[in-house]
Amino acid sequence: MGYRESLMAIRGISSIFMISQMEQNNNILMETLIRGLDSTKKLQNLLRRKVNLDGPISAEDLLNEILRSFSGGISMLNSSVSGETYGFPATPHMGLASPVDRIPEVHTRKKPAPAVKERRGCYKRRRTIDSIEKISATTEDEYAWRKYGQKEILNSKSPRCYFRCTHKLVHGCKAQKQVQMLEDESNMYHITYIGRHTCPSFSHHEIVLDFKDFKKHHHVPKSPSTITNIHIDPFVKQEAVDSKDQSTISENVSSANDENSSQALRWNEIFMGDLGSSFMRFDHEDSCASTSSHGYLSNIDFLNNDDILSDGGLLDHVFS
DNA sequence: ATAATTTGACCCCC
DNA sequence: GGGGGTCAAATTAT
Structure with missing residues (x-):
């Protein structure tokens, strides 16, 4: 049975299955992917021990690609199960410091209860966010955070950092x-950028x-801020932000006037360039007044679950 | 002294 | 009602 036939079969079967069965299949697929990922990592370690630096680079590249594929698949499954959008990872984790891997310390301080509940600012929950x-x-990226x-987060092992x-x-x-x-x-990290730098x-x-x-x-702070050598936001001019180093190099990259028309494309270029394998779709929906009144960003819908099985959907992208 | 982080409380909105 | 986004005092780091 060829790939197309297999794909059609998968689509047909999937359309019949009930949600619970799909979840069960997801679990099985998840276990399979995790086993594959684990085996690939072991194989990678074996290869690294047996070959010198001039060895089969292509094999190493292939292994890296396999790792990326497995990681991306697992990420997809996790995201789709939890109802989140998903993208694809770029490269395996490079061992950089994590902002979310710390177990919060237990502090013994006791905060005196405020005598009067003062009303804080009116929070606006984003709906269609930029x-x-x-x-x-x-x-990490080039900005200071x-x-x-x-x-x-409910049903999530990792906390979300803001x-x-x-x-x-x-x-x-x-x-x-x-x-x-x-x-x-x-x-890997699921990173959501909200709003645009106007500094x-x-x-x-x-x-x-x-x-x-x-x-x-x-010294590199624990936060994910400060430094990257990966990409530049072409929209803004921003100072060097390593707060510890205090070295500042400024350069005007582009004016802010000509950005709107091609902004989605530029973001696409940035992230596609950064991640290499991110799948993004840019929609031009309403901006949220609470986050941006200038329409700086185009909204992005990561491909939803339907795209996996629909014509021209994710599978077609992945296997084309 | 100042900046950054931690973390419980607060509050909006689904 | 509760999840999650934000605030802000306390704490820690520089």
């Missing part, structure tokens, strides 16, 4: 970021060619 999601091996919250732009108070920058570690074994500063950490080397000689 957000970009990605799955990444690293939580300040953590302002962490929440345990970050806002460090320059929020100075420049009123509304950019936010949420980071949550995926629950598979890939050690008039830009970092150029890509001048740091080897971030790992950089970390050996510089």
Whole structure:
């Protein structure tokens, strides 16, 4: 049976199955993927021991690709089961510090109960938010983020960490970021960028060619902020943000005036360039007034479950 | 001294 | 009612 026939069979069967059966199949698939991932990692370790640096690079590349595929599949399943959107990971985890891997310390401080419940700011829960999601091996990017919250998420082992732009108070920058570690074994992060940086500063950490080397000689904070050597946001000019190093290199990259028309494409370029294998779809829906009044970002829908089995959907992309 | 993080409380909205 | 996003005092780091 050829691939097309198999695919058609899968589609036909899937359309008949009840949801519970689909979940059961998901579980079986998940177990299979996890076994495969584990075996591949072991094989990778074996290869690394037996071959020298001039060995079969292509085999190593192939293994890496297998790892990415497994990790991506597991991430997809996790996300679809939990009702989240999903994307694909770019590269295996590189062992960078995690912002969410710390068990919160138990503090003994006792906060005196406020005598009078003062009304805080009116919170607006986002509905159709201006957000970009990605799955990444690293939580770091070129921006400076300040953590302002962490929440345990229902049915999730990893907490979700909340970050806002460090320059929020100075420049009123509304950019936010949420980071949550995926629950598979890939050690990747589900990162959601909300809103856009409006602060008039830009970092150029890509001048740091080897971030790992950089970390050996510089203190790197626990937060996922500060440094990356991966990509630049072409919309904004931003200062270097390593708060410890205080080195600042500024450069005007592009004006803010010509960005709207091609913004979705640019974000697409950024993340596709960064992740390599992210699947994103950009929709132009209403912006949320609470997060952006300028329509800076295009909304993104990660492919939903229907896309997996629909014509021209995810499977077709993956296997084409 | 100042900045950043932690973490329980608060609050909105599904 | 409760999940999750945010606040802000306390704590920690620089």
